Amino acid sequence: MGILEVKDVGKRFGGLKALSDVNLSVKENTCHAIIGPNGAGKSTLLNCLVGKLIPDTGSVMFQGQSVLGRSPHEINQMGISRVFQTPEIFGDLTVFENMMIPLFAKRDGAYRLHAIESVMNEKSLIEEAEKMLEEVNMLDKRHMHSASMSRGDKRRLEMAMCLVQSPKLLLLDEPTAGMARADTNNTIDLLKQIKEERDITIAIIEHDMHVVFSLADRITVLAQGTPLVEDAPENIKGHPKVQEAYLGEAH
Ligand SMILES: Nc1ncnc2c1ncn2[C@@H]1O[C@H](COP(=O)(O)OP(=O)(O)O)[C@@H](O)[C@H]1O
Numbered sequence: 001m002g003i004l005e006v007k008d009v010g011k012r013f014g015g016l017k018a019l020s021d022v023n024l025s026v027k028e029n030t031c032h033a034i035i036g037p038n039g040a041g042k043s044t045l046l047n048c049l050v051g052k053l054i055p056d057t058g059s060v061m062f063q064g065q066s067v068l069g070r071s072p073h074e075i076n077q078m079g080i081s082r083v084f085q086t087p088e089i090f091g092d093l094t095v096f097e098n099m100m101i102p103l104f105a106k107r108d109g110a111y112r113l114h115a116i117e118s119v120m121n122e123k124s125l126i127e128e129a130e131k132m133l134e135e136v137n138m139l140d141k142r143h144m145h146s147a148s149m150s151r152g153d154k155r156r157l158e159m160a161m162c163l164v165q166s167p168k169l170l171l172l173d174e175p176t177a178g179m180a181r182a183d184t185n186n187t188i189d190l191l192k193q194i195k196e197e198r199d200i201t202i203a204i205i206e207h208d209m210h211v212v213f214s215l216a217d218r219i220t221v222l223a224q225g226t227p228l229v230e231d232a233p234e235n236i237k238g239h240p241k242v243q244e245a246y247l248g249e250a251h
């Protein structure tokens with residue numbers, strides 16, 4: 001049994017079948033990549049995993065508990081964190097202030113931006129924020145305004161904001177989309193470090209095959225809303241079904 005079990009999931013948007021018969025088992029402490037051409041249903045699937053969408057059919061179980069119908073906060077408390085395609089950080093705040101947001105949310109259930117100031121002097125939270133920034137090698141940037149950082153560093157900060165909540169499962173939707181090669185490599189290095197140092201499972205949706213093959217232990221290829229192949233990376237490269245799925249894509 002995997003830490004995450006997706007069984008017979010289907011999802012329609014009106015007349016469009018976005019997902020059908022999706023079965024997926026993500027094993028604990030592995031990195032599982034979900035790849036596939038544009039419109040294959042990857043983001044829809046991820047949204048079903050974090051309770052943002054409720055599938056029409058099927059089940060999604062995390063550590064034996066259903067995630068369906070739960071609020072984003074409840075999903076977080078179950079141990080699932082998600083990184084969106086565009087970094088969700090506050091550009092007006094410093095790196096350190098951004099780090100305080102999830103710590104505050106973890107303690108008080110939710111965060112209100114205007115209340116962040118009230119926790120800025122709390123020693124235990126400050127120490128936790130600094131420890132996390134040190135782990136991702138950003139402590140020297142703690143006074144920087146996040147808007148002025150590179151995309152790679154923004155992503156690094158956003159991941160730190162997820163990791164400080166000690167998730168068991170980290171979900172990433174195209175974390176390197178639109179990045180320059182240096183920022184992409186920076187993100188790969190960080191994810192490798194996270195995999196090695198933490199007791200964590202990663203599920204990643206990614207277009208960039210360099211990223212996929214640098215990180216994944218297992219790959220599922222999704223096409224037209226349904227898994228085509230699931231295998232180890234070495235068997236995915238050059239697989240005829242995978243090439244067929246990508247035919248017509250400019251990659
Ligand atoms: N909220 C929505 N309403 C209607 N159609 C949608 C919605 N979200 C996604 N779709 C459609 O579902 C299909 C799968 O989309 P998506 O999951 O975003 O694919 P991917 O992430 O693999 O590019 C696409 O045809 C897309 O246009």
Ligand SMILES: [Mg+2]
Nearest residue numbers: 042043044173
């Ligand atoms: Mg998508």
